[in-house]
Amino acid sequence: MDLSIVLVSPARAENVGAAARAMKTMGFTDLRIVASDAHCDPAARWVAHGSGDILDNLTTYATLADALHDASFTVATTARGRSKFHYYATPAELVPLLAEKSQWLPKVALVFGREDSGLTNEELALADVLTGVPMVADYPSLNLGQAVMVYCYQLASLMQIPVKPLVEVDENQLTALRARTDRLLASLNVADDQKMVDWLQQRLGLLAQRDTAMLHRLLHDIEKKLAE
Structure with a gap:
C-alpha cells in the first residue's frame, strides 16, 4: 500500500x-x-x-x-x-x-x-x-x-500485502461519485438539508469499489429519468 x-x-x-x-x-x-x-x-x-x-x-x-x-x-x-x-x-x-x-x-x-x-x-x-x-x-x-x-x-x-496490479477502474471514480451526488441533490432541491448532505458524503468513502460502481449506475438511471 x-x-x-x-x-x-x-x-x-x-x-x-x-x-x-x-x-x-x-x-x-x-x-x-x-x-x-x-x-x-x-x-x-x-x-x-x-x-x-x-x-x-x-x-x-x-x-x-x-x-x-x-x-x-x-x-x-x-x-x-x-x-x-x-x-x-x-x-x-x-x-x-x-x-x-x-x-x-x-x-x-x-x-x-x-x-x-x-x-x-x-x-x-x-x-x-x-x-x-x-x-x-x-x-x-x-x-x-x-x-x-x-x-x-x-x-x-x-x-x-503483496503488490498486485490495480483493478482496471478509474481512480477518480469516488471523487466523481461525490460530485454526481451533489448535482443530484441540487436538482432535487434538497442540497440545503445539511444533515443529510453531511451524512451521505461521509458514508460514500466507506463503499467498496463494486458498491461505488453500482451507485454510479443507479445515479445514471435516476438522472436519465429526471431528464425525461
Whole structure:
C-alpha cells in the first residue's frame, strides 16, 4: 500500500521527530508537512533518532489541499466532538477498509491535525473517511507522535500485502461519485438539508469499489429519468 503521512501545522519539532521515528519503525516513508517549518529545528532530528532519512526526504506544502494533490483516498484523524462530522472508523476498522481500497485506489493519505486544535471543518471535509482512537480517559487526547505511532502500528500489516496490479477502474471514480451526488441533490432541491448532505458524503468513502460502481449506475438511471 502506498500511504503518505500528512502533518498539518505541527508546532513542536519533537512531535515531528517522533512521527518520523514511528513511520520508520513501521515501514512508512512518505512524510508531508503542511504550513510549518518545525521539522527544521534540531530537536526534530534528535527525537527522530535513526529516522533522519524520513526528515531528509519529507515534502512541504502551503495547504492541506496541496498536500493531497495526488491522493486518491484520504483519511483524516480527529477527536470525537470537535467537529460537525460524526461518523468515524477506528484504527482497527481502517485495516480492511484500506486493504480493499488499495486494490483500486493507488495513493492513500493519512492526515493528522494541529496539536492544540486538530483539523478545521474545512480540512476535514477534504477527507473520504474520518478516524478516531477510542479512549477511556476523561480527556481524550493523544500526543501527535503517539497518535502517528498508533496508526502506523495498526496499519503496518497492510505493508505486507503483496503488490498486485490495480483493478482496471478509474481512480477518480469516488471523487466523481461525490460530485454526481451533489448535482443530484441540487436538482432535487434538497442540497440545503445539511444533515443529510453531511451524512451521505461521509458514508460514500466507506463503499467498496463494486458498491461505488453500482451507485454510479443507479445515479445514471435516476438522472436519465429526471431528464425525461
